[in-house]
Amino acid sequence: MSAYDLPDQRGHFGPYGGIFVAETLMQPLAELRAAYERLRADPQFQEEFTEDLRLYVGRPSPLYPAKRLTANWGGARIYLKREDLNHTGAHKINNTIGQALLARHMGKRRVIAETGAGQHGVATATVAARFGLKCVVYMGSEDMRRQAINVYRMKLLGAEVVPVESGSKTLKDALNEAMRDWVTNVENTFYIIGTVAGPHPYPMLVRDFQSVIGREVRYQIMEFEGRLPDALVACVGGGSNAMGLFYPFLDDAEVALHGVEAAGEGVATGHHAATLCAGRPGVLHGNRTYLLETDDGQIIETHSISAGLDYPGVGPEHAFLKDSGRARYAAITDREALAAFHELTRIEGIMPALESAHALAYAAKLARELGKDKSIVVNLSGRGDKDIHTVAQLEGISF
């Protein structure tokens, strides 16, 4: 098999990806593509990026052998990639640093972003403060209500948070609104997309910036196992933490890749966000990928306990990896994720984000399936502090 080299020149991962935007955005995307192609090959840019990841984000993040968890599950050896220990508490910052550097090189002084739970918004506001860029974050008004603390956090960082009242007032609508801002202000504005979705080159460049996760795992696992892990597990909303982990392993056929979506109240109930497991291919937000939609092709509202997985699309590269069979995708319910949240907190003293708890819940099943002589790396994509309110509320506790 030849080495994996997608996307192609036009941003296609097989039938997925591509550029599906109005003509107004074609030229700005071409400029972004040209700038990224140039900087991607520029050692000085890569050096700048690597230094910021080291000194500002705190990389490399540890690969932690979770021995008590392993014993508890009684199966494969579990390693946690601790993206939760990054500055701002999640993997999101790897990408926002990269894109902010790109913005600076392109001479753009204003950055915009969409956010659902607020994690990507906070990561964008953070790097905007760090680089002295003006920052506007679009957030569904419904999400702003649910994530008031993150809204305040962004404001403290100097960002303007614009409530989005259209549609379902959630992440997908914030994305529409950010696109509109970009189309209007493209001359001085850089749009920092938070996941491996959107028109080419976004899925590629976000993946590239996040792939530091998998590159670190490749050498970190050697200390413990002396060989590559048998399986990687990561949660998938848009899918950036999963792509970041998977990408450096795509050519290693012996490493199984598992993406975990949000089954919400159960895929059969219709209240879920399991796009790859239950959706079908379509076109949204600038790319062709799997979508959750009605029979008429209208995008539907999704449900998950975890706002970061609550998205009706998914990165096009995941769509490709699913169809090609290179990666497998499963879904975990709210209830299972919540149980995993508690388990990790109590057993290892690590409070995972509810997003990451989906990956953990699936890893527990996989560990038993694989058995004791195998190893699994789970991407702990974020910390759970942001979810304490959600968890408390579900358990009937008010502060």
Add this chain to the structure above:
Amino acid sequence: MARIAQRFAELKKQGRRALIPYVTAGDPESWVTVPLMHALVKAGADILELGVPFSDPMADGPVIQRAAERALKHKVSLTQVLDMVREFRTGDAATPVILMGYLNPIEVMGYEAFAGRAAAAGVDGALTVDLPPEEAGELRQALRRHKLDAIFLLAPTSPPERIRRIAAAASGFIYYVSLRGVTGAAHLDVREVAAKLEEIRRHTDLPLGVGFGVSGPEAAAAVAAVADAVIVGSAIVRRMEESAAQPDKILTEVPRFLAQLRAAMDGTAPQMQASGASR
């Protein structure tokens, strides 16, 4: 001859510019659309642009997005939009109808099925906002097989090589987006538009329509002086929104507004007053 080309040929002979109003199908109620289409033709529309509602209209401003939301409340589907065109055709065999919308509902129906059903319903062309020519090959072929025009956008940011490519892919007419931004934005700079249209004309003989920012009679007149067609969307949809609670009023207010645009446009091209009066 295709209805769109024929209409532009007639207008050219008369020295007139086309007036193309946009309405979202099913806004605010499904029954409004067909009578409104007839009323718009009576008020001076030369071609009708019918919006297919989509849940995530990324290239539209808030006005047209809300129109889509009103229509989607009654679950107006692409199939129903085609039914509306079929019904319109029973009373009007001459006025070209263009569907404007996003790719996903067409993907779900299937390109070939869409083109076949649209042609059978009496549709003349399709403008798929989020489908640039690079990705449009298959849909264009399906449209061509059923003798439908594929209408494409050009923008102020389109460089010469894209103008050439789009001019080669397009048929019917080319829709020039007169400003950066989404539908319904302000600040239309007619001089800038005129310069760009001149550049585009070096690459194509297709008629050029201008839209995105034609807010009222003055802008319509100014655009009519430089373009082959004036496309008015948000300004009309805004008036529909104002009367959304009384759909009957829409059927009088919106055509009245269109008639004002028509009058303003006709004022800019004096040679066409005779034919204008006959409408």
